[in-house]
Amino acid sequence: MHFTRLIRAWRFMLPSLALAIGVGAGVSATPASAASGSGMTTINLNIIPIPDLATVYVGIKEGYFAKEKLKPNITLSPSGGPAVVPAVVSGKAQFGAPAWSDLILAVSKGLPLVAVSSADSAGPTNATDYQYLVTTKKSGITSLKGLAGKTIAINSLDGLGQVEVDAALANAGVNYKTVHYVAINFPQQGAALTSGRVDAAQMVEPFITQLEDQHVGADKLAGLDYAIAPNLPVAVFLTSKSYYASHLSVVHRFQTVIREAQAYITAHPSAARAVVPEYTGVPASLAKNILMPFYPTTLDTKAIQTLDNDMKKYGVITKEPPLSSFVKVS
Secondary structure: OOHHHHHHHHHHHHHHHHHHHOOOOOOOOOOOEEOOOOOOEEEEEEEOOOHHHHHHHHHHHOOHHHHOOEEEEEEEOOOOHHHHHHHHHHOOOOEEEOEHHHHHHHHHOOOOEEEEEEOOEOOOOHHHOOEEEEEEHHHOOOOHHHHOOOEEEEOOOOOHHHHHHHHHHHHOOOOHHHOEEEEOOHHHHHHHHHHOOOOEEEEEOOHHHHHHOOOOOEEEEEEHHHHHOOOOEOEEEEEEHHHHHHOHHHHHHHHHHHHHHHHHHHHOOHHHHHHHHHHHOOOHHHHOOOOOOEOOOOOOHHHHHHHHHHHHHOOOOOOOOOHHHOEOOO
16 A cells, blocks of 8 residues: 555554454464574564664664564564554564554554653754754745645644644644645655645654755744654654563563663764664765754653643544553653
8 A cells, every 4th residue: 555545544544453453452462482592582673764763773783682682573664653553453563663642543542552662752942853844945934824724744644743733833823724734754755845745844854954955945944843842752662452461571671672772872872873874764974964863761751641632632532541551661
């Protein structure tokens, strides 16, 4: 299925997934397999190929997975939640890493998933954000107020980007209900902007820097993560409730890997930037200049609660799932 159609189907797939497994029931996950003799446990890990997930590759490079006797088998899913969540629900992946909003949306639809570790966060100010609402000089739009009634590209309908753009527009006094959203994968958003297909786009690194390098007059109208909350956690590592219950030792070892990788990146910021070309396809020359996220070892639950609230406020979910029901971050 084409990524755009997959993303558009995302919201409607969730009730079917919930019905298929039974609301509140466990997921029949494929068990992690231990190689005889080595004691290594193979885990299938489905993630988005963006800088947010650098912890995985730093964890491999620095030997944290090996130390915990874990061997990650990685699948990269550019469309994010629409591919990651079903992979975990079906048991094809033991762990996945979509956006926090994807997890909240899935849980609100009755899917038995839990967060086991936050992957990263945006910065404490608009200037230290790394996800922006971007337009070009060609559009003639110079402020958020100019976006009323316009077409905006987001990575996933009813996902984090849509909630953030709604919040940014509302904060600026713009009626967010007047805009038209189009689902376009991050790598294709720059071309959609320069061709005039869309008026603005929810963009992340490295694609913002890539667009700026084209000298098309790219303009950052607002930091999108900051529109929700300072230090907003963006990506999350999750698993199914059944896998969490039946493989708690593996989960704890995985949490240790991510926490140690986050601590290493905090002490050695260049480590995350160095691995980005390995799994994103971004040239090393470009990776040197992109704005990177933060990788805190603790979760800002207050910011997640704000995201949960805003997802209901802007109509993405009808009922806020309590954090205690799905956040198992140690």
